[in-house]
Amino acid sequence: MADKEIDEFSGTETTGHEWDGIKELNTPMPRWWINTFYITVIWAIGYMILYPAWPLISDYTHGYLGYSSRAELSAEMVVARSEQQVFLDQINAASLEEITASPELQQFATAGGRSAFLVNCTPCHGLGAQGAPGYPNLNDDDWIWGGTLEDIYLTIKHGIRFTEDWDTRDSGMPAFGRDEILDRAEITDIAAHVRSIAGLEHDASAAARGALGFADNCAACHGDNGEGLQELGAPALGDAIWFYGKSAEEIAAQITNPKHGVMPAWAERLDDTIIKQLAVYVHSLGGGE
Ligand code: HEC
Ligand code: HEC
Incomplete structure (x- = not known):
């Protein structure tokens, strides 16, 4: 104990180690810390005995309780x-x-x-x-x-x-343009009429010209006022919901060469x-x- 002297500045004991005149002070961990550490060691040992803990080559230690999260x-x-x-x-x-x-x-x-x-x-x-x-x-x-x-x-x-x-639910809309049932001018007029019944901005005189064509060619499936017919899967045209688009061009395209959903x-x-x-x-x- 002779080499453990008291450091004169801090009043703390030194460990006795000295390098180039620098001495190491002996400041131990606080007691509460050491005790907590011992408790965790004891807890860990208990855990390893009770629960699965160590991997082995082809298995693992199952622990006294035999617990397995997979079994649970x-x-x-x-x-x-x-x-x-x-x-x-x-x-x-x-x-x-x-x-x-x-x-x-x-x-x-x-x-x-x-x-x-x-x-x-x-x-x-x-x-x-x-x-x-x-x-x-x-x-x-x-x-x-x-x-x-x-x-x-x-x-x-x-x-x-x-x-x-x-x-399966089946129906089809005729290809009025492709099959030359209607000409381009008629299709444009009917498209304007469709926009008018949907309350969208439209060319009024074209829409008026298209009314008859709509009644003749479209009303059987889509209804006189474009209310649609569910038995034929013909969507309502008089509402704000559009499947393939509501612009005059998109409506005319559907009349010319219709798309069919599958x-x-x-x-x-x-x-x-x-x-x-x-x-x-x-x-x-x-x-x-
Ligand atoms: C034989 C029944 C039938 C006739 C006649 C018919 N359609 Fe259709 N139409 C349909 C069906 C069915 C659909 C839906 C296609 C789909 O579900 O993919 C449709 C879809 C449409 C759509 C797309 C609606 C949307 O929400 O985007 C427009 C526009 C349309 N038809 C306009 C017309 C016009 C205008 C005429 C007359 C020139 C016409 N249809 C004649 C059956 C018909
Ligand atoms: C490959 C694409 C696709 C898949 C996947 C799909 N659908 Fe559809 N569904 C469609 C299309 C396209 C239509 C519209 C067909 C038409 O009438 O033109 C549709 C229409 C419907 C309708 C009718 C809507 C109406 O207004 O009458 C219902 C209901 C529906 N689908 C339910 C389902 C359910 C539920 C599933 C999953 C089990 C499903 N769909 C998966 C493409 C699909």
């Missing part, structure tokens, strides 16, 4: 799945009306429908089902093929103009319980009839 997860999954199965069985057996009549089933179906929608439908209809040009918005109350639960269910199940499904039939890929849930979800988005 699978146990939870089994419980969750059996709870889900109860609902899925009920949805399978229930009609669409019965599902929406039961708050519990409705809630389960909407949640299931939402996740199936995210996986299968968002590439075309958008994350919020808001649609895109050529892909209809499913949140509004404007339905090309009908907005009742049953209509939506059939649309999803059999698709639209999907040639591999016999029951949606696959989902009965091939999804089971009926999921299609029912999708119908309930889409119907719940706000525009269901």
Whole structure:
């Protein structure tokens, strides 16, 4: 102990180490710190005995309690799945009306429908089902093929103009320009008339000339006032919602050489319980009839 002297400036004991005249002071860690450290060591030893801790070559130390987070997860999954199965069985057996009549089933179906929608439908209809040009918005109350639960269910199940499904929704608009049913001037006039019934800015004399052509060629499918006809999938033209564009040029292009939307039939890929849930979800988005 003779070499441990007291440093004269700080009054602290030195460790006795000295380099080039610089002496090391002995300032130990505070007691509370050391004690906390010992407690963590003891806790760690206890943990290693009770729980899985050390990796071995092909296994690991399982610990006295034999705990495994994977086993716990699978146990939870089994419980969750059996709870889900109860609902899925009920949805399978229930009609669409019965599902929406039961708050519990409705809630389960909407949640299931939402996740199936995210996986299968968002590439075309958008994350919020808001649609895109050529892909209809499913949140509004404007339905090309009908907005009742049953209509939506059939649309999803059999698709639209999907040639591999016999029951697919099918219809077509004649190519009035390409097939020379109407000439360019007539098409321009009818397009002006379509804009007039939609309340859009238009050339009034052209629209008046186009009225007769509209009644003769278009009203059978789109209705006398452009209200649309769901049996034929003919969209309403008198409203503010446009599938292929509302400019005079876009309307004239549709009359000349129409575009036709195609949606696959989902009965091939999804089971009926999921299609029912999708119908309930889409119907719940706000525009269901
Ligand atoms: C045989 C039925 C039928 C006739 C006749 C018909 N259409 Fe259509 N029309 C449709 C269908 C079906 C669609 C929807 C195409 C789709 O869903 O892709 C459509 C779509 C349209 C659209 C696009 C609507 C939008 O929201 O972008 C316009 C515009 C239109 N028709 C105008 C006319 C005009 C004008 C005439 C008369 C010259 C006419 N149609 C005659 C069936 C018809
Ligand atoms: C490959 C693109 C595509 C995918 C994926 C798709 N759809 Fe569609 N969907 C369309 C098109 C295009 C139309 C409009 C067809 C037409 O009438 O012209 C449509 C129309 C609809 C309609 C009818 C809307 C109305 O106004 O009547 C519903 C309902 C619908 N889709 C639901 C779904 C659901 C649910 C899914 C997922 C299971 C889905 N769609 C996936 C392209 C798609």
